[in-house]
Amino acid sequence: MILNDKSKIWLFDYDLTLYGEEERHVLDSLDHRISIFVKNTVGVSLEKASEIRKQYWADYGTTLAGLHAEYQVDPNDFFDFIHLNEGLIFPKKAPQKRILLESIKGKKFVFTNARRDWSDAGLSSMDIADCFDGIVDLKFLDWQGKPSVYAYDKMESFIQKAGLKNTDDSRAQIILLEDSIPNLRAAHERGWTTILVHPTQQKPDWVDFHLDHLLSLEFLLEDTHV
Ligand SMILES: [Mg+2]
Known part of the structure; x- marks a missing residue:
């Protein structure tokens, strides 16, 4: 075959x-938006929000799954916010x-x-x-x-x-x-x-x-x- x-x-x-990994800054730019969303939702500093983002990813598979479980976040609200083209970088x-x-x-x-x-x-x-x-x-x-x-x-x-x-x-x-x-x-x-x-x-x-x-x-x- x-x-x-x-x-x-x-x-x-x-x-x-x-x-690929050589364009990780693309994913970093999205992760930054996610951290801002976590900051606004949980009411913590950006630094703490970044820690929570990673912890949810480890515990729930995705940050969204953690936010949904802990804060009943609507997935569309999450994506509407993080995909807003503010500071996002795309692959070349x-x-x-x-x-x-x-x-x-x-x-x-x-x-x-x-x-x-x-x-x-x-x-x-x-x-x-x-x-x-x-x-x-x-x-x-x-x-x-x-x-x-x-x-x-x-x-x-x-x-x-x-x-x-x-x-x-x-x-x-x-x-x-x-x-x-x-x-x-x-x-x-x-x-x-x-x-x-x-x-x-x-x-x-x-x-x-x-x-x-x-x-x-x-x-x-x-x-x-x-
Ligand atoms: Mg992947």
């Missing part, structure tokens, strides 16, 4: 996968990524734990928005993001409804590219093919492939028969 054939369904995480234009994405023969979707306006703006900034067949975002996932079972169930039913193959024995046709090990683990446990995209993270044994950067996918596509 060849990795780059039409039957594959490619799912790309957005943050720190479609743009990426012609090499465009060439790479255009060389992939299967369907391609973005699978993100953010609301789609964030990734829409980033993909446009990189000039790769039209390379994808769609975006599955946190709102579509009813605010239950990766690595919840719900998110992967919903993704599979989306794939089925789109008329793409998804019988139990073809789950390996679904390929997830991610920088997050927990998100990859959940995908692996249901039989998807997993690609870790991370410059320094150690590859767990069960991960199928490891790329230091998205652009290295080019070499995997050329060489790999799975």
Whole structure:
């Protein structure tokens, strides 16, 4: 079985996968907006808010999940605030990524734990928005993001409804590219093919492939028969 054939369904995480660690300032600019939201909601200093943001991320999987559990924050209010284009930075234009994405023969979707306006703006900034067949975002996932079972169930039913193959024995046709090990683990446990995209993270044994950067996918596509 060849990795780059039409039957594959490619799912790309957005943050720190479609743009890499070298553009972490993009994510930092969003995290700053999140810290301001936490500051306003909890009524603490920006420094303390930044600590709470990280703690919620560790305890609940996302800062939003923590805010929702502790302060009943409405997800749309959260995203309306943090995606306000004040001080946000977007990834730079990426012609090499465009060439790479255009060389992939299967369907391609973005699978993100953010609301789609964030990734829409980033993909446009990189000039790769039209390379994808769609975006599955946190709102579509009813605010239950990766690595919840719900998110992967919903993704599979989306794939089925789109008329793409998804019988139990073809789950390996679904390929997830991610920088997050927990998100990859959940995908692996249901039989998807997993690609870790991370410059320094150690590859767990069960991960199928490891790329230091998205652009290295080019070499995997050329060489790999799975
Ligand atoms: Mg990510």
